[in-house]
Amino acid sequence: xxxxxxxxxxxxxxxxxxxxxxxxxxxxxxxxxxxxxxxxxxxxxxxxxxxxxxxxxxxxxxxxxxxxxxxxxxxxxxxxxxxxxxxxxxxxxxxxxxxxxxxxxxxxxxxxxxxxxxxxxxxxxxxxxxxxxxxxxxxxxxxxxxxxxxxxxxxxxxxxxxxxxxxxxxxxxxxxxxxxxxxxxxxxxxxxxxxxxxxxxxxxxxxxxxxxxxxxxxxxxxxxxxxxxxxxxxxxxxxxxxxxxxxxxxxxxxxxxxxxxxxxxxxxxxxxxxxxxxxxxxxxxxxxxxxxxxxxxxxxxxxxxxxxxxxxxxxxxxxxxxxxxxxxxxxxxxxxxxxxxxxxxxxxxxxxxxxxxxxxxxxxxxxxxxxxxxxxxxxxxxxxxxxxxxxxxxxxxxxxxxxxxxxxxxxxxxxxxxxxxxxxxxxxxxxxxxxx
Amino acid sequence: xxxxxxxxxxxxxxxxxxxxxxxxxxxxxxxxxxxxxxxxxxxxxxxxxxxxxxxxxxxxxxxxxxxxxxxxxxxxxxxxxxxxxxxxxxxxxxxxxxxxxxxxxxxxxxxxxxxxxxxxxxxxxxxxxxxxxxxxxxxxxxxxxxxxxxxxxxxxxxxxxxxxxxxxxxxxxxxxxxxxx
Ligand SMILES: [Zn+2]
Numbered sequence: 001x002x003x004x005x006x007x008x009x010x011x012x013x014x015x016x017x018x019x020x021x022x023x024x025x026x027x028x029x030x031x032x033x034x035x036x037x038x039x040x041x042x043x044x045x046x047x048x049x050x051x052x053x054x055x056x057x058x059x060x061x062x063x064x065x066x067x068x069x070x071x072x073x074x075x076x077x078x079x080x081x082x083x084x085x086x087x088x089x090x091x092x093x094x095x096x097x098x099x100x101x102x103x104x105x106x107x108x109x110x111x112x113x114x115x116x117x118x119x120x121x122x123x124x125x126x127x128x129x130x131x132x133x134x135x136x137x138x139x140x141x142x143x144x145x146x147x148x149x150x151x152x153x154x155x156x157x158x159x160x161x162x163x164x165x166x167x168x169x170x171x172x173x174x175x176x177x178x179x180x181x182x183x184x185x186x187x188x189x190x191x192x193x194x195x196x197x198x199x200x201x202x203x204x205x206x207x208x209x210x211x212x213x214x215x216x217x218x219x220x221x222x223x224x225x226x227x228x229x230x231x232x233x234x235x236x237x238x239x240x241x242x243x244x245x246x247x248x249x250x251x252x253x254x255x256x257x258x259x260x261x262x263x264x265x266x267x268x269x270x271x272x273x274x275x276x277x278x279x280x281x282x283x284x285x286x287x288x289x290x291x292x293x294x295x296x297x298x299x300x301x302x303x304x305x306x307x308x309x310x311x312x313x314x315x316x317x318x319x320x321x322x323x324x325x326x327x328x329x330x331x332x333x334x335x336x337x338x339x340x341x342x343x344x345x346x347x348x349x350x351x352x353x354x355x356x357x358x359x360x361x362x363x364x365x366x367x368x369x370x371x372x373x374x375x376x377x378x379x380x381x382x383x384x385x386x387x388x389x390x391x392x393x394x395x396x397x398x399x400x401x402x403x404x405x406x407x408x409x410x411x412x413x414x415x416x417x418x419x420x421x422x423x424x425x426x427x428x429x430x431x432x433x434x435x436x
Numbered sequence: 437x438x439x440x441x442x443x444x445x446x447x448x449x450x451x452x453x454x455x456x457x458x459x460x461x462x463x464x465x466x467x468x469x470x471x472x473x474x475x476x477x478x479x480x481x482x483x484x485x486x487x488x489x490x491x492x493x494x495x496x497x498x499x500x501x502x503x504x505x506x507x508x509x510x511x512x513x514x515x516x517x518x519x520x521x522x523x524x525x526x527x528x529x530x531x532x533x534x535x536x537x538x539x540x541x542x543x544x545x546x547x548x549x550x551x552x553x554x555x556x557x558x559x560x561x562x563x564x565x566x567x568x569x570x571x572x573x574x575x576x577x578x579x580x581x582x583x584x585x586x587x588x589x590x591x592x593x594x595x596x597x598x599x600x601x602x603x604x605x606x607x608x609x610x611x612x613x614x615x616x617x
Pocket of ligand 1: 194195196197199342343344345
């Protein structure tokens with residue numbers, strides 16, 4: 001037993017290392033899958049301790065605990081939620097007295113107390129509150145976000161940050177997600193391998209009930225709630241209030257409407273918490289699914305940082321693990337391929353040098369002459385402006401005056417434009433750089 | 437970690453993409469831009485963009501040239517969110533009309549706007565579906581129950597009611613908006 005502990009060459013605190021005995025067996029000994037050049041011991045511990053890693057979103061408790069117990073020392077966590085009493089059954093870092101406090105903060109304090117030497121920096125807010133400068137400081141991002149929108153956002157941000165001349169700008173993204181008894185863990189190397197946008201078809205669209213069923217023949221308590229949500233609210237309150245699913249008064253109103261309707265159709269079972277669940281589209285979280293998926297994600301992070309074993313996600317290898325616990329336990333791992341026409345990573349913006357005094361019309365003509373593009377009928381926009389649309393006719397008419405304008409009046413130096421053309425499946429992106 | 441970067445450098449081509457601080461065209465905008473270029477409106481439909489820079493919000497006008505709703509001019513608002521095409525566009529009829537599949541608030545019962553929406557569908561599929569609602573109102577998916585009953589039990593009477601509602605008249609105690617051209 002001592003043999004492994006003793007082989008930690010010059011480990012900073014020999015005594016403290018005892019906690020990591022099992023980890024050190026992996027860090028200090030080559031295995032059947034380690035690379036020939038791989039050096040056992042200290043460098044791996046150092047990599048772990050130096051790695052600044054960000055954990056975001058719903059799988060927070062599990063991910064934070066796993067990272068801390070895997071030897072990571074500099075962990076940041078983003079979560080916008082506060083602790084609800086209903087979290088206590090599975091989110092084991094929280095206690096009754098913490099109800100109402102921000103999850104990120106409480107989780108950070110708890111783990112710091114339990115795992116000596118780990119530094120956890122919490123931020124209570126949305127991932128969208130932070131910009132590229134913030135994400136640039138991390139070596140890796142691991143997330144268990146609960147919405148597709150948030151996933152697409154972080155994905156596009158990390159893909160957009162990659163600078164081919166700077167290794168530090170490439171941040172591996174490890175994404176875990178669960179829905180009831182199903183889950184997935186995947187690794188994305190932004191710009192190098194299939195991204196979340198490439199994999200959008202892996203997310204089943206939310207199951208919806210036909211509107212006419214809701215309106216005429218509700219059969220389930222959920223139908224009555226959806227009716228209150230979609231139809232009654234619009235009829236009676238739309239003018240005055242926008243629905244805020246976090247406002248108890250709004251939920252109570254919907255609950256009462258749904259209950260009245262359920263009584264009318266003799267449907268039992270409408271409750272306040274069911275109303276909340278349906279309106280916010282909450283799928284029950286299963287503690288075991290979360291634990292498995294978070295463990296898979298943190299395991300990937302550990303393997304990427306230490307090179308002790310082949311991780312998911314290297315180009316040409318498996319990058320996606322799906323898990324189903326519906327009946328028995330099943331996992332399937334495969335390679336999701338990068339899509340050439342992916343709007344986020346398929347065609348990264350190319351620099352294009354332009355004279356700011358050129359008119360948009362002349363610029364469009366020049367695109368037709370470019371050998372690699374040959375765009376005959378291009379439609380162009382920036383994030384902010386519609387520059388020129390070939391169709392539909394009304395938009396063509398509205399954007400036509402732009403043709404006579406100079407580029408400098410329409411775009412700023414370094415701004416990105418998206419160009420699509422009926423002849424091409426993909427949309428081209430250019431970063432316009434003004435000639436000095 | 438070092439290994440990843442050496443792979444990246446091998447993968448990397450000559451081109452030079454640099455990150456910019458400026459806002460980038462969003463994935464939803466890219467997709468809508470593509471969908472708009474593939475829209476076939478024909479002579480019975482047209483679009484209007486209150487703010488031409490915002491392609492995610494617009495109105496569609498349909499003027500059916502056959503069927504019971506011929507001669508009418510119907511307006512629909514399209515609101516597309518940043519999660520498009522994962523989420524379907526939100527489409528509403530902005531007028532109060534007498535139609536079995538459209539309620540008084542302008543909600544529309546069209547399968548591809550809700551339960552059958554898939555990201556591979558495009559805006560063209562939606563406008564074709566809307567057009568079809570005026571050619572073949574469907575009594576088996578009612579959103580306006582009275583109108584559906586009417587269509588089911590007395591097709592000729594339903595036609596007359598459609599005509600009078602389109603002229604701004606009342607049907608079964610409800611007054612409708614005049615939508616005739
Ligand atoms: Zn992609």
